[in-house]
Amino acid sequence: MATKHEQILQHILSLQIGSKISVRQIAKELNVSDGTAYRAIKEAENQGIVSTIERVGTIRIEKKKKDNFEELTFAEVVNIIDGQVLGGRDGLHKTLRKFVIGAMQLDAIKRYTQADSLLIVGNRLEVHRFALEAGAAVLITGGFDTDDSVKQLANEKQLPIISTSYDTYTVAAMINRAIYDQLIKKEIVFVGDIATPFESAYYLTTKQQVKDWYINNEVSSHTRFPVVDDRMKVVGMVSSRDIVGKEQGTFVDRIMSRKPIVVQEKTSLASVAHMMVWEGIELVPVVDESQILKGVVSRQDVLKAMQQIQRQPQVGETIEDIVATNMSEVPSEDGLFEAHVIPQMTNHLGTLSHGVFTALIAEACEKMMKIEKDAEISIENITVYFSKPVPIDSMLYIKPTLLDVGRLYAKIDIEVMHEQTIVGRSLIMAQLINR
Structure with missing residues (x-):
């Protein structure tokens, strides 16, 4: 029961x-x-x-499958960005397929917005309404509200419309980080992901005999089986070693090994693999908190899973990764770097986010120090003493200049240009490592 x-x-x-x-x-x-x-x-x-x-x-x-871990539900997004649900609460359980930054004209937004996506945008009522009509949920940044008619439409479409006080860059970074964290979790394989379920597992009851062990062995090729009582609670294990020299009619509860090693569905693959090697066993029962049999995990299951992990590509891109991939050294100019401002780098006004500006200058300094001094740096202090708004699709040119360098520390001045105009200046103090 x-x-x-x-x-x-x-x-x-x-x-x-x-x-x-x-x-x-x-x-x-x-x-x-x-x-x-x-x-x-x-x-x-x-x-x-x-x-x-x-x-x-x-x-x-809906519980996500293991191979679908890189997707989030809208309910999870609300928790991640500390949002407030303005409408469409009945759709919070739905899965987010992709998110789109709405820092562009409405015609451009229409090309990118798809059903089951999340449009991140500021206080633009026409965009809110269009996104819902297109089957997309809406995340409003900057703490703005929306029109009552838009909220009603969200309720009718069962698509969440959410408000958050964070800017677009911060929200995108938080969602990116959540997806990246889940991809890391995806790589941690648990017993529940690889075990043979109860319906397909071979086991023996306390009322069965040695002859039944031979039947299971012939069908499954396993030599080790869990023994359960009338409540399906695991009470022992019977292996080939236990049945040697025993009569066919001997009840298994008389020869079984009591207090067997068991695992739960949340036990990691690494843990069960180590256990099998250390104990020299080929099969372990999977149980719940009440020791009720839920399945078995065999050495073959573990080996297959480990082979699959080795073939699995390592994916996941953070905002920092996006900054790094959008920056390159200008071939004709030593120590000069260029970066393209894409939608993911902008705030709710459609201009370069302060957070991304900081990431850009940090990345440029790290690249410069690696090229000029073959040194890695750990940034301790960043002072931004001049900054102007930079629109989306701009091409920035970043020039780090080494003002002073010692055995442990470096001082770097950074100048950021757009269309021959200085749009930002910063001073960085960094510690040198691996020099």
Whole structure:
């Protein structure tokens, strides 16, 4: 019989995607205490089947597959950017396929906006309305609100319209970082991702005999099987070593090894692989918190997963990566770098974000020091003492000049030009490493 905790999780799984969940509601419907309901909801959140949003509540969401980890739900985006949902709450469970920076004319926005995408834009009502009509959710930066008719449209389309106090660059960086973090998690393979599920696993019950071990061995080619009681709780293991010299009619509970090594679905691949090598075993039962059998993981499962990881490409691009890829050294000018201002680098006004400006000068200084002094630097202080707005699609020229360099420290002056005009100046103090 399932525990109350398991019953609550099964109930949550049976709810429709997008359903709202509360501790009081669960406690009342399943006749459990508020504490039991709260713990089960937290476990459901850890499993990725619900998401809790401030000022909205907890909602049932679709659990992402392992190969779909680079995508986020709109509910997760709200939490990431500390946003406020203005409308379209019924669509928070939907998956974000891509996000688009709306720092351009409406005609250009139309070319990039697609269904299930997220348009990041400022207080432009016509763009909000167009995005919703095109099937895209809207994230309004700068803390701005929108028109009531737009909120009503969001409710009708079941597409979230969200407001955040952050600027466009910061929001894009936060979402990028969240995707990058999930890609890192994607590389951490857990037992639950590779295990043979209960329905396909071979096991023995305490009432079965040695002859049943031979039947399982012939079908599965395994030599080690978990033994379960009438509640499907793992109580032992039977291996080829245990059955040597035993009669075919001997009950397995008399010869099994008790207190077996088990793992849970959240055990990492690295951990179970080390365990198998250290203990010299070929198969480990996968159990839940109540020791109920959920499946098995074999040495073959582990080897396949490790081979797959080696073939998996390493992907994920942060805003810093974008800055680095959009900057290059000008061939004809020593120590001069150029950078193209693309939409991801702009704020809600469509001009170069201060955060990106800082990233650009830092990247230029690091490149210059590597070329001129063959040294890596760790920036300790950046002082920006002049800055002008730089529009989107501008080509910037960045000139770092080494003012002073010692054994440990360097002082660098940076000049940023656009169309022969100085648009920024900065002074950097950096520590030299690996010189």
